Amino acid sequence: MKFMIHAEDLTKSYRGTRVLDRFTLYVAPGTVCGLLGPNGAGKTTAVRILATLIQADSGSARIAGCDLATESDL
Numbered sequence: 246m247k248f249m250i251h252a253e254d255l256t257k258s259y260r261g262t263r264v265l266d267r268f269t270l271y272v273a274p275g276t277v278c279g280l281l282g283p284n285g286a287g288k289t290t291a292v293r294i295l296a297t298l299i300q301a302d303s304g305s306a307r308i309a310g311c312d313l314a315t316e317s318d319l
């Protein structure tokens with residue numbers, strides 16, 4: 246497993262407004278990663294998707310090798 250977090254092209258919209266637009270992130274095992282950005286940039290939305298609390302509209306992500314779409318408990 247090359248990346249602990251492997252997220253590609255995640256998108257999310259609320260009421261027709263795209264708040265994540267092809268969010269892509271690769272995080273290597275054993276590293277610490279922080280998300281920085283202005284208020285409303287979509288940081289919490291991205292983390293909530295990666296934590297399986299909400300679903301992305303499109304894109305894909307694997308956490309520790311597990312596909313969020315097919316291997317989470319959502």
Ligand SMILES: Nc1ncnc2c1ncn2[C@@H]1O[C@H](COP(=O)(O)OP(=O)(O)OP(=O)(O)O)[C@@H](O)[C@H]1O
Nearest residue numbers: 259260264265282283284285286287288289290291
């Ligand atoms: N449940 C929701 N319903 C509608 N809009 C939402 C919802 N959650 C987030 N948004 C909107 O999506 C955009 C991104 O919000 P998000 O909370 O992900 O940003 P953030 O980068 O975490 O901001 P902050 O720095 O203020 O924590 C904002 O415009 C926000 O108003």
Ligand SMILES: [Mg+2]
Nearest residue numbers: 287288289290
């Ligand atoms: Mg936030």
